[in-house]
Amino acid sequence: MIGRGVNRVDGPAKVTGRATYAYEYQQPNILYGVIITATIARGQIQTIDVSEAKQAPGVRAVLTHENVPGQGAADESLPWAYWRAHPTISSADIRHYGDAVGLVVATTLEQAQAASLLVRIQYQPATGHFDLRARTAEAYAPAALPAGFPPDTAVGDFETGFDSAPYRVDQHYVLPWYFAQPMEPNACMVVPRGEDLFVYVGTQIVDAARASIAATIKIDPERIHVISPFVGGGFGSKLRVHAETILAVLAAQHLNQAVKVTLTRRQIVEVVGARPTSIQRLRLGAGQDGRLIALAHEAITHTNPKEEFADPIAVSTRSLYAAPHRLTRHRLVQLDVLDGEDVRAPGEASGLLGLECTMDELAYEIGVDPIELRIRNDPHATLSTMCRFQNGFWSSACAKARRASGGAVVRTGRPASGTGGGLSATGWRRRPACNRSWTLLCGCESSPMAAPPCYRI
Amino acid sequence: MRSFSYERVTDPRTACAAVAAHPDSKFISGGTNLIDLMRLEIERPTHLVDISRLPLTAIEELPQGQLRIGASARNSDVAANPLVRKRYPVLTEALLAGASGQLRNKASVGGNLLQRTRCHYFYDTAAGCNKRQPGAGCAALSGANRNHAILGASDACIATHPSDMAVALAALGATISILSPETTTREVSIGEFYRLPGTTPDTETNLAARELITAVTAPPPPTGGQRYRKVRDRTSYEFALVSVAVILTIEGDNTITEARVAFGGVAHMPWRSTEAETALTGRPAIPATYQAAADIAIEGAVGRGDNDFKIQLARNTLRRTLADVAAITDRRTS
Amino acid sequence: MADETDLNTVEHKDSEESEYRVALTVNGQLYHLTLDPRTSLLDLLREHIRLTGTKKGCDHGQCGACTILVGGRRITSCLTLAVMHNGDDIVTIEGLGSPDALHPLQAAFIERDAFQCGYCTPGQICSAVGMLAEACAGWPSHATADVGSEHVELTPSEIRERMSGNICRCAAYPNIVAAIRDVSEGATQ
Numbered sequence: 001m002i003g004r005g006v007n008r009v010d011g012p013a014k015v016t017g018r019a020t021y022a023y024e025y026q027q028p029n030i031l032y033g034v035i036i037t038a039t040i041a042r043g044q045i046q047t048i049d050v051s052e053a054k055q056a057p058g059v060r061a062v063l064t065h066e067n068v069p070g071q072g073a074a075d076e077s078l079p080w081a082y083w084r085a086h087p088t089i090s091s092a093d094i095r096h097y098g099d100a101v102g103l104v105v106a107t108t109l110e111q112a113q114a115a116s117l118l119v120r121i122q123y124q125p126a127t128g129h130f131d132l133r134a135r136t137a138e139a140y141a142p143a144a145l146p147a148g149f150p151p152d153t154a155v156g157d158f159e160t161g162f163d164s165a166p167y168r169v170d171q172h173y174v175l176p177w178y179f180a181q182p183m184e185p186n187a188c189m190v191v192p193r194g195e196d197l198f199v200y201v202g203t204q205i206v207d208a209a210r211a212s213i214a215a216t217i218k219i220d221p222e223r224i225h226v227i228s229p230f231v232g233g234g235f236g237s238k239l240r241v242h243a244e245t246i247l248a249v250l251a252a253q254h255l256n257q258a259v260k261v262t263l264t265r266r267q268i269v270e271v272v273g274a275r276p277t278s279i280q281r282l283r284l285g286a287g288q289d290g291r292l293i294a295l296a297h298e299a300i301t302h303t304n305p306k307e308e309f310a311d312p313i314a315v316s317t318r319s320l321y322a323a324p325h326r327l328t329r330h331r332l333v334q335l336d337v338l339d340g341e342d343v344r345a346p347g348e349a350s351g352l353l354g355l356e357c358t359m360d361e362l363a364y365e366i367g368v369d370p371i372e373l374r375i376r377n378d379p380h381a382t383l384s385t386m387c388r389f390q391n392g393f394w395s396s397a398c399a400k401a402r403r404a405s406g407g408a409v410v411r412t413g414r415p416a417s418g419t420g421g422g423l424s425a426t427g428w429r430r431r432p433a434c435n436r437s438w439t440l441l442c443g444c445e446s447s448p449m450a451a452p453p454c455y456r457i
Numbered sequence: 458m459r460s461f462s463y464e465r466v467t468d469p470r471t472a473c474a475a476v477a478a479h480p481d482s483k484f485i486s487g488g489t490n491l492i493d494l495m496r497l498e499i500e501r502p503t504h505l506v507d508i509s510r511l512p513l514t515a516i517e518e519l520p521q522g523q524l525r526i527g528a529s530a531r532n533s534d535v536a537a538n539p540l541v542r543k544r545y546p547v548l549t550e551a552l553l554a555g556a557s558g559q560l561r562n563k564a565s566v567g568g569n570l571l572q573r574t575r576c577h578y579f580y581d582t583a584a585g586c587n588k589r590q591p592g593a594g595c596a597a598l599s600g601a602n603r604n605h606a607i608l609g610a611s612d613a614c615i616a617t618h619p620s621d622m623a624v625a626l627a628a629l630g631a632t633i634s635i636l637s638p639e640t641t642t643r644e645v646s647i648g649e650f651y652r653l654p655g656t657t658p659d660t661e662t663n664l665a666a667r668e669l670i671t672a673v674t675a676p677p678p679p680t681g682g683q684r685y686r687k688v689r690d691r692t693s694y695e696f697a698l699v700s701v702a703v704i705l706t707i708e709g710d711n712t713i714t715e716a717r718v719a720f721g722g723v724a725h726m727p728w729r730s731t732e733a734e735t736a737l738t739g740r741p742a743i744p745a746t747y748q749a750a751a752d753i754a755i756e757g758a759v760g761r762g763d764n765d766f767k768i769q770l771a772r773n774t775l776r777r778t779l780a781d782v783a784a785i786t787d788r789r790t791s
Numbered sequence: 792m793a794d795e796t797d798l799n800t801v802e803h804k805d806s807e808e809s810e811y812r813v814a815l816t817v818n819g820q821l822y823h824l825t826l827d828p829r830t831s832l833l834d835l836l837r838e839h840i841r842l843t844g845t846k847k848g849c850d851h852g853q854c855g856a857c858t859i860l861v862g863g864r865r866i867t868s869c870l871t872l873a874v875m876h877n878g879d880d881i882v883t884i885e886g887l888g889s890p891d892a893l894h895p896l897q898a899a900f901i902e903r904d905a906f907q908c909g910y911c912t913p914g915q916i917c918s919a920v921g922m923l924a925e926a927c928a929g930w931p932s933h934a935t936a937d938v939g940s941e942h943v944e945l946t947p948s949e950i951r952e953r954m955s956g957n958i959c960r961c962a963a964y965p966n967i968v969a970a971i972r973d974v975s976e977g978a979t980q
Contacts, residue, residue, distance in 0.1 A: 011901040012893070014909030015916060017844015017884035024843035039583035057460075057808050109838060110829040114459055117498055183848050183856055183910040183960050232846070232910030233960050265849040460808045463828045463874050489870045492831070493851055505828070507875055537930040542939050553933040557956025558922060559858050559867045693933060693955035 010230070019230045022202045023187040023262050030189070031060055033251050033261035034112040035243055036102040036119055037270045038094045042128030042336045045092040045101060049120040053104055056118055058111030061255055063103040064119075065089045068250055072215045074307060079148055081307065081341075082208035082239045085215035088246040094123065095306055096337050098270025100243040105251050105259055128336035132277050132302050133174075139300050139331035142310040146342070149315050151330040158283075161294035161325030165285025169361045173282070173354040178275040179268070180343045184232020186272060187262035188245040190252035196223045197252065200260075201245050202231040204238045212241050213249055235344040236275075243271045273341030276301040276311055278350050282358035285325075290368050290376045292323035297355060302335040309340030312347035316425060317355050321377050348426055360420030370421040371402045397423075458495050465507040469671055472508050473638040477667045479504035484669065486529060486565035489556075490572040497582060499589060509565070513671055516540065522677035528567035528634075528670045532622065533558070535566060545675060547683035547702050551625035554687040557694050567670040570623055570633065570650070571662065574616035574725075575696060576605065587613045588658045603763035604696070607771070608755075609724040614658030615761055617722055619696050623647065624721035625685055626673060627729040628702035634672040635664060642671065651726030658725070679715040681706035682786035686778045687721070688770060697722035699771045703778045705742070709788045713737045713746070718754060723771055730754040733775065742786075747779040813877045817842065818886030828874045833857045835873035836883060844884040844913045848958070855957035858914040858921070859883050865921025867956070884913035887920065896920060899970035907961035915957045919971050922953045926975070945975045 013019040038045075050062040071087035078084050089100055102119055106112035129135055141151050162168060188201040203209040206226045214221035231238060248261040263271055278301045285294035299313035314328035343349075363370040375398045401421060462479075466472045476482045482504035485491050494500040513527035516538045524545060526535055535541055536552035556564065578584040578596040585594035597605055597615050605615040632644045650662055664670070687700040700721035706714045716737035720728040733754035740746040751772040758768045813835075814823050822840060833850075836842045836859070845868060848856030852870040859868045860882040888894035896916050899905070906912040926945050931938040934952035943949075950968050959967065 007901050008904065010909065011906075012890035012897075014906055014912050015884075015897040015900045016887075016889055016893070017842070017913045018890065019909050020843065021846075021910065023847075024837065026841055108827060109834060110458060110827050113496075114829075181960060183854065183908065183958070184846070185848070231908060233908040235960070262847075265851065265854075458829045461828060462809050463811060463872075465875075465877070485872075485875070488872065488875065489852055489867075492870050492872065496850070505872075509875060533925070533930070536938075537925075537928070539941075542931065546938050549931065549938045550933075553931065553935075553938070557852075557855065557867075558925065558953055559855060559865050559918065559956045560852055560870075562864045562921075563866045563871065693952055 021184055021187070021230050021232050022189060022200045022228070023260055025189055025200045027189060027191055027258045027260075029257065031105050031107060031251070031255065031257055031259045032109040032112045033103045033105045033248055033259050034109075034116040035100050035247060035261065035263065035267060035271065036104065036116050036121075037267060038097065038099045038101050038121075038123070040094055040123045040125045041097040041130065043094050043123050043125040045094065046122040046124045048102070048122075050102075052120070053115045053118040056106070056111065056115035058106040058108055059104060059115045060107065060257075061105045061251060062115075062119065063089065063105070063247060063250060063254065064101065065092055069217075071246075072218050075215065080146065080208070081309070082205055083211040083215075086212050086241060086246055087216055088243045088250075095304055096339075098267070098338070100247065100271055103247040103251055103261065105255065130335055130337055132279065132300070132333055132335060135333045135335070136279070136300055139333050142308060142330065142332050145310050145312045145315065145330060146346075147312075149312060151310065153318055153326070153328045155327075156294075156325035158294050158296050158325045158327040161323075162283055162285040162296065165293045166288055167286045167362065167366050168284070169358055169365055170283045171281070171354070171358045171361060173278075173280045173357065175278050175280075175350050175353070177277045177338075178343055178349075180233075180235035180237035180272070180274075181268065182231075182233025182235055182237060185263045185265060185268055186238065186242055186244045187260070188241070188248040189258065189260035190245075190248045191258040192252050192256055196225060197249060199224060199226045199245070199249070201226060201228055201241060202234070202238050203228045203241065204231065204234040204236075208239070209241050209245070213245065216246055217249060217253065236342040236346065237268070237272045239342055269338070273309070273339035275343035275346065275350070276303065276309070276340040278311060278313055280313060280350065280354040282354050284358055284362045286362055286366060290363075290366050290373050292321055292377050294325040295321055295323045296327040296329075297351065298327075298329040298331070299351065300331045300333060301340065302333045302337065304337065304339045305334045307339060308332065311340060311350065313351035313354075314347075316348050316351055320355070320379050320423065320425065322379050323377075345426065348424070352422070352424055356422040357420070360422075363420065369402075371398050374398050374421060374423060459498060459501055459503070461503050461505055463505045463507065465510060467510060467512075469511055469513065469636050469669055472506055472511065473636060473667055473669050475504075475506045476669075477638040479506075482506060484508045486568045487531070487563040488568075489560050489564045490568060494573065497580065499580070499582065508669070519674070524675045526566055526673045526675075528565060528672055530566050531562055532556070532564045532566065532569060533561040536561065545625075545629065545678055545683070547628060547678075547685050547704060548622065548625045548675070550683075550685035551621040551700075551702060554685060554700070555621040566622070566673055569620055570670065570673070571664070572620060573661065575619050576616040577601070579616060588616060588654075588661075591657070591659050598761065601763055602761045604698070604722075605761055605764050606724050607758040607760055607764060607767045608720075608728055609653045609726070610759065610761075611654045611656065611658075613656050614654035614725065616654070616658065616725060618651070618724065618726050620727065621685065621687060621697065621700060621721055624700055624719045624727040625702045626675065627727040628704055628717040628719040629675040629678055630717070631673050631675040633670055634674065636669045636671050637665065638667045644674070647727060648729055654725045661725070679704050679706045679717065680789065681715070682782040682784075684778055684782045684785075686774060686781075688774050699723060699767055699774050701771075701775050701778050703775070703782045705737070705779070705782045705786050707742050707783060707786050707788050709790045711742050711788065713740055713742050714789075716750075718750070718775065720754070720771060720775070723758070723767060732756070737779070742783040744776075744780065747776045747783075750779065751776040811874050813874055815873075815876050815879050815881060817881045818883060824873075826873050828872060830873045831869050832859070832871045832873050832876055832881075833868040836868065842883050842885050845917075846910055846913055848910065848914070853958075854911070854914075855918055856911050856914040858918040858957065860917055860921055863921070863924060865918050882917075884917055887916065894920070895974050896970065899973045900967070903966045903970040903973065905963050905966040905970040906959075907963055911957060911959045911961075915954070915959065915967055918954060918957045919967075919974075922950075923971070923975055926953070945972070947972065950975075
């Protein structure tokens with residue numbers, strides 16, 4: 001089966017509309033929840049008047065910070081945020097524009113939508129910080145990057161090595177923030193049955209969804225059953241559950257009735273996190289032979305103060321190129337904007353772009369073919385312990401690329417264009433698959449999934 | 458969306474009477490703009506009169522060679538009509554440049570004329586917008602205004618009209634047939650139909666609430682080449698940054714004897730440039746002429762920061778489109 | 792087909808909500824329903840008739856995931872009201888084919904691996920069915936060099952332009968175009 005083209009087993013269901021996604025499970029007497037989001041960027045809810053909304057036709061409940069039960073706090077000692085509690089509308093604090101502030105539950109979707117516009121909120125705005133470039137002086141080093149990687153690494157003495165290099169390039173890359181935006185908006189249906197909750201949600205990590213819900217509402221995870229056979233895309237945005245899940249859970253518990261909630265397309269950029277804006281500085285120093293002498297990759301991104309997120313932008317760089325003097329550095333600036341979250345190829349997408357563009361700049365500076373430059377800098381000799389390439393893998397990949405490209409550096413007249421190369425690589429922790437692991441015919445294991453998980457080198 | 462009552466009508470006079478009988482009522486045809494606005498409660502009718510099935514879908518040639526298009530005709534049907542494609546290709550090109558296949562199948566001609574701006578501050582009910590709420594200010598003036606107007610705007614509103622079809626109809630000198638509850642019909646040119654924002658951007662057209670658009674009529678077009686060019690961030694399914702509709706009639710000695718020029722994406726309404734047309738008429742069809750016309754067309758344009766680039770873009774787009782149309786225009790022999 | 796006069800107000804409640812009777816045909820079956828007039832055609836299908844194959848991606852007519860066929864024409868069902876379709880004939884993805892009896896486009900999508908997460912897929916397929924009918928009828932597109940010409944050729948550029956109202960975040964576009972070409976060019980597997 002390996003290596004043959006095999007049609008997807010889920011193909012017939014998907015192309016005939018028989019594949020069921022979270023919001024689509026049939027449930028008698030289902031109630032519809034609609035989320036309300038804040039329209040200030042920072043501050044507090046001063047008053048929230050739900051009286052008109054509660055009187056509206058079909059409304060069964062209005063949840064706000066004033067009536068939701070106490071929720072568990074996120075346990076920062078857990079290495080991955082996805083397993084942590086995700087308390088929602090738990091205080092009057094508005095952390096960023098679009099922060100969830102309430103849920104209206106009604107018998108029909110149209111009733112819930114109409115009633116949600118009847119909730120009257122008075123805000124007390126506060127000043128906030130929103131501009132990354134204006135606040136780089138406030139940057140600090142996080143204690144750790146996701147999965148426990150250190151924020152900084154250093155080999156040799158970068159400054160001395162760089163100063164002595166015959167060829168040097170020093171580039172800045174600024175990337176705007178980036179949203180996962182799957183086709184299926186985050187959605188969740190919760191069905192209470194006795195002491196248990198059956199949760200139909202599109203999630204990339206079933207176990208994390210269960211753990212997060214359990215920690216948030218403070219019940220035994222064994223009481224929570226997460227069902228997620230089809231996910232309409234995730235790209236990182238369904239690694240953790242968000243307000244659509246927690247609020248559906250809270251509402252279902254409060255009413256002891258099935259409730260379903262979906263984010264609107266607009267709410268996805270308000271309630272789900274994103275890859276933060278980043279500023280990268282790449283400095284490469286090379287010898288006459290094109291071999292790297294010194295390499296520095298530094299990155300500044302932003303994080304909401306409440307839950308720190310550090311995008312691991314320069315982590316891949318640590319394993320890619322050998323040079324006697326290497327330095328990577330990650331710094332964070334606190335901004336009152338949307339949370340940072342993993343978005344497809346977290347760290348790699350931004351960091352490799354910066355690194356590989358700078359390698360091309362270096363190739364041009366030296367006057368060597370960009371693929372030849374990579375061949376001369378084979379990381380087989382890397383001192384990093386984090387990654388081991390198969391013998392010869394690097395040079396064989398480069399050789400294939402050269403054959404495909406024709407091999408010559410072409411720089412057109414305008415300064416901003418030319419031809420270069422780009423390597424892409426990802427690291428993934430290898431562990432034994434769980435007992436009930438099953439393999440989709442697209443070649444991916446059950447957990448975790450990037451939906452769809454297809455990493456290419 | 459607030460609740461509303463609904464009726465479907467089958468003739469134009471009943472339609473007008475129905476809207477006159479209910480305060481806060483609106484016509485709905487394709488619904489591809491109105492429903493969007495109702496969902497956000499930017500439009501809040503309490504009664505909808507469904508005119509999508511009115512017998513106003515005919516696309517026909519009139520005795521003097523004019524083209525008459527019923528207001529209920531779907532955008533896609535107009536674009537695909539053989540008469541339109543052959544004699545009014547600028548109109549087909551404009552329609553096909555707009556929206557998506559699905560939306561063109563639903564949207565009506567009347568609705569296309571009446572669609573409202575896509576300014577994101579107009580759409581954001583938390584932002585100050587004089588169009589939604591007179592006196593609330595214009596958040597776009599000091600905000601993100603990349604898509605906004607460079608001509609005919611005011612400090613009360615810098616929104617643009619999003620229609621491509623209307624730009625082609627402006628260049629064609631089309632008129633709009635309007636039926637009122639008193640059952641009289643009047644003809645209004647596109648230029649007279651739309652209003653500049655001035656101090657009252659909440660009033661976008663000279664159509665009264667109870668009046669119904671029944672048709673659009675385009676006179677026989679000038680002979681010569683026609684083109685609609687749309688410049689935008691994506692290749693398809695995106696509104697114009699700048700667009701232009703051009704028609705040229707050119708004699709055997711390369712003199713332009715008739716010119717039509719209209720811009721989209723630059724103003725509160727389709728922007729017919731009689732200044733450019735005057736600068737072209739009687740001049741040779743050569744680059745210097747196109748440049749002069751483009752310069753005159755954009756005189757007085759005002760950038761608001763993010764949209765400054767539109768001034769040069771509009772100039773370039775007109776200049777190049779004039780050259781392209783001249784290249785495809787057969788020279789007339791007397 | 793339902794009579795115009797079937798469109799009656801059933802109830803006008805004091806709370807200013809109203810309801811209407813609607814009769815329409817979906818995938819060959821006639822449905823009689825009483826509806827809140829605010830119900831979109833999309834929500835009618837998904838929440839009332841329980842045909843969830845048609846997807847809600849944006850609810851603003853911008854993504855195409857909700858594309859269905861009304862009277863053989865592709866439209867986005869999120870930007871139309873169910874009550875406006877009294878008497879109409881609607882086909883959804885479920886009506887095009889089933890796992891045991893696939894429509895040629897459905898089969899082509901599988902053969903060409905023209906999807907990953909599958910959420911845009913029903914809309915893509917319904918849109919493609921409508922699009923092929925439009926091309927068959929000789930309709931030009933924005934990609935057509937001469938709109939006055941009667942001849943329409945479905946090149947890959949034409950397909951991409953005509954399908955531009957359907958977004959796929961999994962980026963299956965090349966395979967979607969290939970699947971559509973297979974069917975439009977009459978390829979058999």
